[in-house]
Amino acid sequence: xxxxxxxxxxxxxxxxxxxxxxxxxxxxxxxxxxxxxxxxxxxxxxxxxxxxxxxxxxxxxxxxxxxxxxxxxxxxxxxxxxxxxxxxxxxxxxxxxxxxxxxxxxxxxxxxxxxxxxxxxxxxxxxxxxxxxxxxxxxxxxxxxxxxxxxxxxxxxxxxxxxxxxxxxxxxxxxxxxxxxxxxxxxxxxxxxxxxxxxxxxxxxxxxxxxxxxxxxxxxxxxxxxxxxxxxxxxxxxxxxxxxxxxxxxxxxxxxxxxxxxxxxxxxxxxxxxxxxxxxxxxxxxxxxxxxxxxxxxx
Amino acid sequence: xxxxxxxxxxxxxxxxxxxxxxxxxxxxxxxxxxxxxxxxxxxxxxxxxxxxxxxxxxxxxxxxxxxxxxxxxxxxxxxxxxxxxxxxxxxxxxxxxxxxxxxxxxxxxxxxxxxxxxxxxxxxxxxxxxxxxxxxxxxxxxxxxxxxxxxxxxxxxxxxxxxxxxxxxxxxxxxxxxxxxxxxxxxxxxxxxxxxxxxxxxxxxxxxxxxxxxxxxxxxxxxxxxxxxxxxxxxxxxxxxxxxxxxxxxxxxxxxxxxxxxxxxxxxxxxxxxxxxxxxxxxxxxxxxxxxxxxxxxxxxxxxxxxxxxxxxxxxxxxxxxxxxxxxxxxxxxxxxxxxxxxxxxxxxxxxxxxxxxxxxxxxxxxxxxxxxxxxxxxxxxxxxxxxxxxxxxxxxxxxxxxxxxxxxxxxxxxxxxxxxxxxxxxxxxxxxxxxxxxxxxxxxxxxxxxxxxxxxxxxxxxxxxxxxxxxxxxxxxxxxxxxxxxxxxxxxxxxxxxxxxxxxxxxxxxxxxxxxxxxxxxxxxxxxxxxxxxxxxxxxxxxxxxxxxxxx
Numbered sequence: 012x013x014x015x016x017x018x019x020x021x022x023x024x025x026x027x028x029x030x031x032x033x034x035x036x037x038x039x040x041x042x043x044x045x046x047x048x049x050x051x052x053x054x055x056x057x058x059x060x061x062x063x064x065x066x067x068x069x070x071x072x073x074x075x076x077x078x079x080x081x082x083x084x085x086x087x088x089x090x091x092x093x094x095x096x097x098x099x100x101x102x103x104x105x106x107x108x109x110x111x112x113x114x115x116x117x118x119x120x121x122x123x124x125x126x127x128x129x130x131x132x133x134x135x136x137x138x139x140x141x142x143x144x145x146x147x148x149x150x151x152x153x154x155x156x157x158x159x160x161x162x163x164x165x166x167x168x169x170x171x172x173x174x175x176x177x178x179x180x181x182x183x184x185x186x187x188x189x190x191x192x193x194x195x196x197x198x199x200x201x202x203x204x205x206x207x208x209x210x211x212x213x214x215x216x217x218x219x220x221x222x223x224x225x226x227x228x229x230x231x232x233x234x235x236x237x238x239x240x241x242x243x244x245x246x247x248x249x250x251x252x253x254x255x256x257x258x259x260x261x262x263x264x265x266x267x268x269x270x271x272x273x274x275x276x277x278x279x280x281x282x283x284x285x286x287x288x289x290x291x292x293x294x295x296x297x298x299x300x301x302x303x304x305x306x307x308x309x310x
Numbered sequence: 311x312x313x314x315x316x317x318x319x320x321x322x323x324x325x326x327x328x329x330x331x332x333x334x335x336x337x338x339x340x341x342x343x344x345x346x347x348x349x350x351x352x353x354x355x356x357x358x359x360x361x362x363x364x365x366x367x368x369x370x371x372x373x374x375x376x377x378x379x380x381x382x383x384x385x386x387x388x389x390x391x392x393x394x395x396x397x398x399x400x401x402x403x404x405x406x407x408x409x410x411x412x413x414x415x416x417x418x419x420x421x422x423x424x425x426x427x428x429x430x431x432x433x434x435x436x437x438x439x440x441x442x443x444x445x446x447x448x449x450x451x452x453x454x455x456x457x458x459x460x461x462x463x464x465x466x467x468x469x470x471x472x473x474x475x476x477x478x479x480x481x482x483x484x485x486x487x488x489x490x491x492x493x494x495x496x497x498x499x500x501x502x503x504x505x506x507x508x509x510x511x512x513x514x515x516x517x518x519x520x521x522x523x524x525x526x527x528x529x530x531x532x533x534x535x536x537x538x539x540x541x542x543x544x545x546x547x548x549x550x551x552x553x554x555x556x557x558x559x560x561x562x563x564x565x566x567x568x569x570x571x572x573x574x575x576x577x578x579x580x581x582x583x584x585x586x587x588x589x590x591x592x593x594x595x596x597x598x599x600x601x602x603x604x605x606x607x608x609x610x611x612x613x614x615x616x617x618x619x620x621x622x623x624x625x626x627x628x629x630x631x632x633x634x635x636x637x638x639x640x641x642x643x644x645x646x647x648x649x650x651x652x653x654x655x656x657x658x659x660x661x662x663x664x665x666x667x668x669x670x671x672x673x674x675x676x677x678x679x680x681x682x683x684x685x686x687x688x689x690x691x692x693x694x695x696x697x698x699x700x701x702x703x704x705x706x707x708x709x710x711x712x713x714x715x716x717x718x719x720x721x722x723x724x725x726x727x728x729x730x731x732x733x734x735x736x737x738x739x740x741x742x743x744x745x746x747x748x749x750x751x752x753x754x755x756x757x758x759x760x761x762x763x764x765x766x767x768x769x770x771x772x773x774x775x776x777x778x779x780x781x782x783x784x785x786x787x788x789x790x791x792x793x794x795x796x797x798x799x800x801x802x803x804x805x806x807x808x809x810x811x812x813x814x815x816x817x818x819x820x821x822x823x824x825x826x827x828x829x830x831x832x833x834x835x836x837x838x839x840x841x842x843x844x845x846x847x848x849x850x851x852x853x854x855x856x857x858x859x860x861x862x863x
Contacts, residue, residue, distance in 0.1 A: 085715050100705065101616075102515060137602060139602050179728075
């Protein structure tokens with residue numbers, strides 16, 4: 012396999028007068044767990060549906076596992092598995108029947124692997140889907156997807172409706188896929204989950220990607236939070252560029268600083284005699300909120 | 311028509327152990343139901359009333375003199391088939407009496423089904439799909455959703471009764487008779503709203519609740535038909551709401567108390583439903599949830615096999631129903647032939663339907679098998695429209711993300727619709743012919759003839775069923791409305807065309823209008839081949855469409 016598993020360039024899609032995607036770019040490399048972040052309505056599900064060959068792109072290029080997701084849908088689908096955002100199953104079938112049928116339609120799955128997953132997720136396969144809770148229906152779709160031994164796994168809001176225990180099982184399974192060298196594209200707005208399992212993320216807003224990179228890279232580009240206590244009073248702190256959210260009570264300084272100006276801030280602090288210093292990279296949540304707050308334009 | 315909505319105090323006496331708060335929020339939910347069905351309710355109510363009016367206004371043109379009408383009554387009342395299905399004629403001389411006889415039972419039958427499905431739609435369907443949980447989380451009593459559902463059904467019937475009574479009176483049919491006919495039809499249908507309020511408690515799915523309610527309607531209708539078909543007066547005509555409706559004798563010395571009987575039974579059934587609804591757990595039914603098999607048989611490995619697995623129970627129910635109907639028709643055929651043989655007027659009417667002189671038994675055969683075509687189309691359309699439900703509910707997305715093609719997906723419920731409707735034609739014909747043959751002494755021969763006569767409608771049924779399949783492939787939002795419009799057109803033109811005085815070309819404008827009436831008339835292959843080719847072309851357009859369009863849309 013050469014080249015990225017998913018390569019999307021300048022993707023556009025409109026539904027009537029609604030512009031869902033306006034030039035979206037996304038690359039997922041083989042072997043990475045890629046987080047696809049964005050609030051509801053940002054275009055995540057539309058992108059994934061285009062990748063699954065369900066929707067046809069208006070413009071742009073999309074390559075999936077080296078093929079065209081619209082033309083080669085059936086052939087590509089035997090090499091991937093997908094959990095849609097809204098899991099709906101057949102109420103008159105049992106969970107076990109559903110797993111069998113979905114597995115066969117995908118081209119066969121590993122019985123042993125599936126049995127292990129049914130166990131891990133604590134699913135009772137003899138119960139009709141109509142009697143399952145929302146979380147149990149979600150588990151059926153997750154087990155069906157995870158039981159397939161394929162190159163790419165695509166999840167749209169996979170832990171929606173799962174309890175924290177089962178969400179943890181899901182994270183463990185994704186980590187195992189990662190170790191086995193599989194590629195995972197995970198759309199989510201559960202940031203803790205993305206933080207725990209993803210090594211690269213793309214943030215989508217109003218139909219285009221606003222940031223993409225490894226979590227470490229993104230953090231380096233972002234403001235750090237600084238809490239410092241100095242021996243003497245600080246002077247001229249307002250002259251340091253790139254500071255924000257500043258509060259100073261005479262001894263303790265709290266602020267955020269752009270990485271480029273960290274050096275200047277530190278020399279000011281050193282001049283005032285640093286007693287203690289805490290620095291913290293931004294949490295994913297802070298980064299995420301910042302992208303959306305920056306965009307005062309709305310959507 | 312508001313018998314199911316007695317003052318809250320009455321309800322509380324009957325439901326003495328249920329807290330008054332069980333009905334909290336009924337008014338708001340009723341407004342919600344009326345808002346959701348602001349088109350559906352008036353269309354069915356006014357449409358059914360207009361059908362009555364259309365039939366009523368045709369008699370003066372078709373049978374202007376008393377002599378004509380007596381003739382009609384003599385020739386038709388003797389025919390056990392018609393008497394079974396339509397009930398007795400109480401006053402053949404008045405336009406009102408003829409209208410009550412010709413259209414009363416069919417209107418009550420249609421409204422009974424419409425209103426029971428409406429009750430299920432606003433009770434069990436909302437519950438099974440999880441919407442009710444949202445509603446009950448608000449300050450709403452446990453019995454309130456069902457109470458609102460029943461009241462919305464009563465509102466539909468009330469609207470029908472008022473419109474029908476006003477229009478029939480305006481035609482000069484007599485105010486008392488018009489009020490009696492409109493209210494007895496509505497009251498009979500209201501009993502089945504009560505039945506549905508119970509079946510919605512018994513079954514856990516809306517499909518199950520609808521099926522049970524439909525079964526009760528069918529059994530009630532069959533019992534009345536059987537009673538009417540007996541010589542003399544069978545007590546069975548007093549056994550069901552359809553019988554009470556007919557025996558109300560609208561326009562012929564009305565028995566008003568029978569309307570009251572329907573209302574009381576409707577209220578009792580509704581209260582029983584409310585009693586259960588106020589006490590059971592959300593999502594629970596009286597039918598215990600069974601455990602199922604833990605694995606699927608190996609033949610289910612694609613969308614087509616999956617559709618057969620999902621649709622098989624539904625198909626079997628329809629096959630049993632059509633076999634029962636065929637047996638009922640077959641058992642009446644011999645008597646019908648004997649009665650009509652000495653009646654040249656009746657022979658002339660039948661020959662007019664068949665388009666020329668023919669053997670009497672064959673004439674009856676083609677008349678009776680004609681009904682199977684509409685039934686098969688009804689099954690085919692409802693099954694084909696499951697494709698649309700699969701898409702809207704999101705299950706299509708799951709299937710299409712596997713290594714199965716869009717065409718395979720379309721041919722899933724598409725194939726059960728086409729093949730299943732063909733099976734319905736075959737089974738209906740076989741059953742009719744076999745039962746008729748048993749009295750005729752030639753079981754195999756008659757079964758074969760009736761089966762062929764019925765199966766000749768297959769290309770016409772395929773064309774009607776291919777339309778919703780093709781629309782799912784091309785213009786999915788139009789699939790349901792267009793499919794039902796086509797079926798209504800087939801029923802109106804083919805079944806009521808003569809009564810409504812539609813021109814011949816319009817009566818024959820449906821696919822069924824082109825089917826050769828073999829064995830009553832000579833066989834002709836051309837229309838069958840043309841219909842089959844049209845069906846194939848429509849289907850091909852759907853297949854081309856599904857490969858191009860966004861899904862879900």
